[in-house]
Amino acid sequence: MQRDKRKVAQAFSRAAQSYDSVAQLQRDIADQLLGWLPQQVQGRMLDLGCGTGYAAPYLRERYPQAPLLHLDLAHGMLTFAREQRPVAGAFYMCGDAEQLPLADASVELIWSSLAVQWCEQPDRLLAELARVLKPGGRCLLATLGPETLHELKGAWAAVDDDVHVNSFMPLAQLLEHNTGLKLARCETEYKVLRYNRLQELMHELKALGAHNVNSRREQGLSSRQRLVRLLEAYEQQRQADGTLPATYEVYYLELFKEPQ
Numbered sequence: 001m002q003r004d005k006r007k008v009a010q011a012f013s014r015a016a017q018s019y020d021s022v023a024q025l026q027r028d029i030a031d032q033l034l035g036w037l038p039q040q041v042q043g044r045m046l047d048l049g050c051g052t053g054y055a056a057p058y059l060r061e062r063y064p065q066a067p068l069l070h071l072d073l074a075h076g077m078l079t080f081a082r083e084q085r086p087v088a089g090a091f092y093m094c095g096d097a098e099q100l101p102l103a104d105a106s107v108e109l110i111w112s113s114l115a116v117q118w119c120e121q122p123d124r125l126l127a128e129l130a131r132v133l134k135p136g137g138r139c140l141l142a143t144l145g146p147e148t149l150h151e152l153k154g155a156w157a158a159v160d161d162d163v164h165v166n167s168f169m170p171l172a173q174l175l176e177h178n179t180g181l182k183l184a185r186c187e188t189e190y191k192v193l194r195y196n197r198l199q200e201l202m203h204e205l206k207a208l209g210a211h212n213v214n215s216r217r218e219q220g221l222s223s224r225q226r227l228v229r230l231l232e233a234y235e236q237q238r239q240a241d242g243t244l245p246a247t248y249e250v251y252y253l254e255l256f257k258e259p260q
Contacts, residue, residue: 013076049115053081130180
């Protein structure tokens, strides 16, 4: 495992106040996943990795009577969601998707947008989702694939061999050890954001809390020398329209637990 989840939680907690100001892509992905919601939910709903609570008003409006659970690894995000987007009948929990603080078969719907990519043990993740879902329950996920920010990874590779960009697992690896859930639907989408300067992308990643949280080792070059080389390498990818691209590979998944 490369990522320290404490660092992930700290990064997103620090970004809670700035996240919404730069999260248009995240809102677009969440909106698409909200379109996958079923017509009815009778039991509890779990917004897994709720972040700043963007989806909460939509989930409450769609299912006004269903108890809504918000769970996030970052305490700062939970605090922001509870204070800035409060909804009736909501509960807030700080926890890990790979070790959910929920009883077996206690949730009818799990909805999770851009959270599970921070998990690196897909067998534990999917086992936990299957454990807490009721028979017949559904899980809607949006997560990121390994082609995410490949332009930035390639530019850094021209500078040194350190890990500077978060990597995410391919879909086949995510689903490889899935034994408790059935795949009902799957779509892949590539979203390309465009920037005038690389610094805009770097600032955005920091404001999102999604900057590099991998273990780093010191290289011989100074920070300024590395930055100059990075800018030069990324500049080689400037498009005909004058912009610099940043690609996100997005997976949308619908999983269900078979009725007993």
